[in-house]
Amino acid sequence: MSKSDNDVVITGIGIVTCQGVGKDAHISLLTSSEVAAPRVDAERFKPYPIHPMPEIDWSQQIAKRGDQRQMENWQRLGVFAAGLALDDAGLKDNAEACGTMDMIVAAGGGERDINVDTLIVNEGLKRNDREQLLNEKLTTELRPTLFLAQLSNLMAGNISIVHKVTGSSRTFMGEEAAGISAVETAYHRIKSGQSTHSLVGGAFVAERADIILLVEGIRAHATGDWHPLWSRAIENGGGMIMGSVGAFLVLESRTNAEARGAHIYAVIDDIEGDRGRREDRGLETRLGRLAGLASDLPASDLVVFSGSSGLVDLAARERAVLESEFPGAAIRGYGGVTGHALEAQFPLGLALAALALDTNAHVPAFDKDHEKPMSGGATHAVVTTVGYIRGEGLAVLSGNA
Amino acid sequence: MTNTAFKDHLGRPIIAVTGMGVITSLGQGLADNWAALTSGTSGIHKIERFPTEGLSTRISGTVDFIAIPRPNAVERSFAMARETTTEALAQAGLSGDFEGPLFLAAPPVEPEWSDRFELADRAPPPQRDGDAYDRFLTAMRQRPDPVFLEAAQFGSISERLSDHFGTRGLPVTLSTACASGATAIQLGVEAIRQGRTDRALTVATDGSVSAEALIRFSLLSALSTQNDPPEKASKPFSKDRDGFVIAEGAATLVLESLESAVARGAKVLGILKGCGEKADHFHRTRSSPDGGPAIATIRAALADAGIGEDAIGYINAHGTSTPENDKMEYGAMLSVFGERLKDGIPCSSNKSMIGHTLTAAGAVEAVFSIQTMLTGTLPPTINYTNPDAAIQLDVVPNVKRDAEVKAVLSNSFGFGGQNASLVMTREPA
Numbered sequence: 001m002s003k004s005d006n007d008v009v010i011t012g013i014g015i016v017t018c019q020g021v022g023k024d025a026h027i028s029l030l031t032s033s034e035v036a037a038p039r040v041d042a043e044r045f046k047p048y049p050i051h052p053m054p055e056i057d058w059s060q061q062i063a064k065r066g067d068q069r070q071m072e073n074w075q076r077l078g079v080f081a082a083g084l085a086l087d088d089a090g091l092k093d094n095a096e097a098c099g100t101m102d103m104i105v106a107a108g109g110g111e112r113d114i115n116v117d118t119l120i121v122n123e124g125l126k127r128n129d130r131e132q133l134l135n136e137k138l139t140t141e142l143r144p145t146l147f148l149a150q151l152s153n154l155m156a157g158n159i160s161i162v163h164k165v166t167g168s169s170r171t172f173m174g175e176e177a178a179g180i181s182a183v184e185t186a187y188h189r190i191k192s193g194q195s196t197h198s199l200v201g202g203a204f205v206a207e208r209a210d211i212i213l214l215v216e217g218i219r220a221h222a223t224g225d226w227h228p229l230w231s232r233a234i235e236n237g238g239g240m241i242m243g244s245v246g247a248f249l250v251l252e253s254r255t256n257a258e259a260r261g262a263h264i265y266a267v268i269d270d271i272e273g274d275r276g277r278r279e280d281r282g283l284e285t286r287l288g289r290l291a292g293l294a295s296d297l298p299a300s301d302l303v304v305f306s307g308s309s310g311l312v313d314l315a316a317r318e319r320a321v322l323e324s325e326f327p328g329a330a331i332r333g334y335g336g337v338t339g340h341a342l343e344a345q346f347p348l349g350l351a352l353a354a355l356a357l358d359t360n361a362h363v364p365a366f367d368k369d370h371e372k373p374m375s376g377g378a379t380h381a382v383v384t385t386v387g388y389i390r391g392e393g394l395a396v397l398s399g400n401a
Numbered sequence: 402m403t404n405t406a407f408k409d410h411l412g413r414p415i416i417a418v419t420g421m422g423v424i425t426s427l428g429q430g431l432a433d434n435w436a437a438l439t440s441g442t443s444g445i446h447k448i449e450r451f452p453t454e455g456l457s458t459r460i461s462g463t464v465d466f467i468a469i470p471r472p473n474a475v476e477r478s479f480a481m482a483r484e485t486t487t488e489a490l491a492q493a494g495l496s497g498d499f500e501g502p503l504f505l506a507a508p509p510v511e512p513e514w515s516d517r518f519e520l521a522d523r524a525p526p527p528q529r530d531g532d533a534y535d536r537f538l539t540a541m542r543q544r545p546d547p548v549f550l551e552a553a554q555f556g557s558i559s560e561r562l563s564d565h566f567g568t569r570g571l572p573v574t575l576s577t578a579c580a581s582g583a584t585a586i587q588l589g590v591e592a593i594r595q596g597r598t599d600r601a602l603t604v605a606t607d608g609s610v611s612a613e614a615l616i617r618f619s620l621l622s623a624l625s626t627q628n629d630p631p632e633k634a635s636k637p638f639s640k641d642r643d644g645f646v647i648a649e650g651a652a653t654l655v656l657e658s659l660e661s662a663v664a665r666g667a668k669v670l671g672i673l674k675g676c677g678e679k680a681d682h683f684h685r686t687r688s689s690p691d692g693g694p695a696i697a698t699i700r701a702a703l704a705d706a707g708i709g710e711d712a713i714g715y716i717n718a719h720g721t722s723t724p725e726n727d728k729m730e731y732g733a734m735l736s737v738f739g740e741r742l743k744d745g746i747p748c749s750s751n752k753s754m755i756g757h758t759l760t761a762a763g764a765v766e767a768v769f770s771i772q773t774m775l776t777g778t779l780p781p782t783i784n785y786t787n788p789d790a791a792i793q794l795d796v797v798p799n800v801k802r803d804a805e806v807k808a809v810l811s812n813s814f815g816f817g818g819q820n821a822s823l824v825m826t827r828e829p830a
Binding site for chain 2: 045070103107108109112114115117118120121122124125130131132134135136138139142144147148150151152153154156157158160161164165166167168169170171172173174175177178180181184185188189191192194209210212213214215216217218219272273274275387389390391392393
């Protein structure tokens with residue numbers, strides 16, 4: 001593909017998963033010869049295993065203790081990962097660049113106060129006037145700051161406050177689709193000249209009983225011990241293991257990036273999201289159409305980063321499509337080694353793909369029984385995300401050759 | 402007509418509004434809303450949805466007349482959005498699949514308290530502090546509840562709207578707090594300007610008033626506590642204003658490239674001429690006291706529209722009735738519009754009658770802005786009996802006014818520092 005001024009390039013990567021903090025830990029993952037079983041906490045929310053957050057020194061990216069205290073972990077993780085991405089792009093202390101930078105955050109909601117919720121439902125077991133009880137307890141027990149920590153758009157708000165990113169601030173919601181639309185929107189704005197540089201990404205905290213409860217509404221969680229992504233079976237629950245993830249990217253037009261001498265990790269060639277009925281091969285038809293975005297790429301140096309949630313049936317269906325659309329390509333289900341990160345899942349896939357392309361990595365199999373070794377270093381990548389309930393997206397990336 | 406007639410000052414497609422729909426506490430549909438709004442009627446009332454005994458705020462602008470299968474925020478928000486979109490598409494003369502993207506501003510949702518109590522009822526008894534969710538999980542394992550999940554999925558409203566109206570691609574669900582409605586419109590404008598589509602469905606809805614939502618805003622001292630009489634509580638730009646009145650509503654605007662609208666013979670209701678935004682890094686709930694980001698937002702919208710501040714004939718203010726917003730907004734407008742603001746540009750707040758429809762506000766007020774130009778009637782700011790001497794504005798006090806308006810500015814400034822302004826005009830050029 002020939003270079004063009006309005007190519008959308010990735011120049012900053014901020015990434016936190018159970019594999020570690022920052023890009024080096026993830027380059028190690030992508031360039032190692034063999035992948036060890038990832039960190040899993042199978043006890044805390046037993047019988048549901050999750051991939052926990054690594055140890056994080058928040059003050060590295062959130063200097064003021066007061067700012068840290070205004071947030072809970074979900075917002076902290078996003079603000080932290082956004083800071084890593086800005087740092088990595090060399091824009092962290094560039095007031096002019098941050099003041100004109102566009103931002104799209106893919107967000108869920110923040111943490112609830114589990115103790116207050118417990119207090120209220122326990123009292124409710126003894127009383128019939130539950131609505132009155134609610135008014136009494138919420139009025140006296142809720143901490144005002146926790147409301148702000150819960151608000152979806154306040155991850156972006158905190159990024160503006162802590163990192164001074166203020167060109168624009170938008171928050172997209174809607175589980176995995178939020179992450180897909182966030183990157184898709186930023187891509188088209190840059191491609192068409194509406195934006196020159198954007199911060200885009202999200203964060204997800206798996207260590208939350210309130211979220212685990214929601215997902216159990218459809219029995220989506222894997223139970224018991226960790227198994228590699230494509231090896232999960234219905235005997236061990238639904239197949240999804242959530243992971244705490246922060247993933248932000250700095251996207252720029254090639255002109256903007258080259259003018260300031262920024263390092264270009266990768267080029268986003270194309271991206272699209274879609275949704276619709278999944279029955280009657282609806283999912284397969286849509287994924288097949290999206291895969292067409294990458295139809296002219298050589299399979300030999302192509303790595304497909306699948307963001308599959310691990311849900312047993314959906315994972316098998318997606319893999320079948322990928323194998324038939326990209327025969328010969330290496331498929332890597334990255335959620336197997338990071339956990340599924342909902343809103344942050346798609347940005348995470350792009351971050352991993354960009355690191356793999358930049359290092360020309362021979363990405364090792366994350367699930368040895370189901371993923372074949374790469375014959376050459378990655379020069380092209382496809383990233384997919386199939387939402388655990390709805391929404392699909394696919395991006396095509398190339399190294400900056 | 403030559404092609405250039407369809408391009409703006411930057412050579413981009415001009416964006417027409419060809420359909421509008423709205424629901425507020427004043428009623429369903431543009432006609433009823435407009436009649437109430439121009440007659441100075443308030444939709445603010447005592448809350449009946451839940452008991453308010455002991456709460457400092459007991460009033461709101463809830464929408465209680467839309468039938469929903471289950472009383473939760475997702476159902477209510479969806480139902481209102483479905484109704485306003487049906488209205489807007491009918492006005493636009495579009496039937497069948499919409500075949501364009503959907504941009505939806507929707508409130509963040511969480512499980513309802515009634516559902517938590519229900520789970521607690523069927524869960525094992527408490528064993529230790531803070532164990533409610535462990536017990537809920539035990540109950541959920543025994544009997545999964547997909548409805549419980551779906552009622553707290555942020556993507557579930559746009560999913561249903563997409564299916565219902567046949568929109569194309571992956572819908573965007575967004576929140577920029579009180580600016581959300583304007584941001585949805587902005588995303589639609591951008592998509593058409595990118596040449597990715599000829600039309601976009603922009604929808605904003607908020608049916609999320611609950612005891613917890615009310616109490617949360619109350620704890621931030623954001624709400625008016627002037628409960629009696631309810632219809633007098635929201636008094637933007639007045640001296641004794643003491644907070645906003647939480648409310649519900651929805652609005653839909655059908656956006657089309659002017660070229661495509663004209664080609665299919667659609668009636669053009671107005672032009673979405675420009676959008677501006679600028680984020681604030683001052684504080685989580687407060688705007689920069691100097692109004693810098695708000696000023697930048699208004700200026701960006703004017704620049705995007707390619708018109709000078711002297712072209713604006715009416716301002717549809719954010720005007721929340723909080724002490725801080727109205728002061729800051731006035732200061733921002735003053736620095737953009739100068740002396741003319743005092744008596745040369747009427748500037749009213751719909752929120753004096755409908756309250757603050759939060760996520761929906763930017764779109765609801767955009768619909769009313771277009772309607773202002775179409776009808777030549779300025780809706781008033783009601784409850785304006787005690788002017789704030791520090792705010793020298795022509796707020797169209799208490800009674801509507803006839804005025805020919807060619808260009809309107811509509812402001813939306815949100816918690817979290819998210820600000821957006823829209824410039825709408827009657828004519829393309």
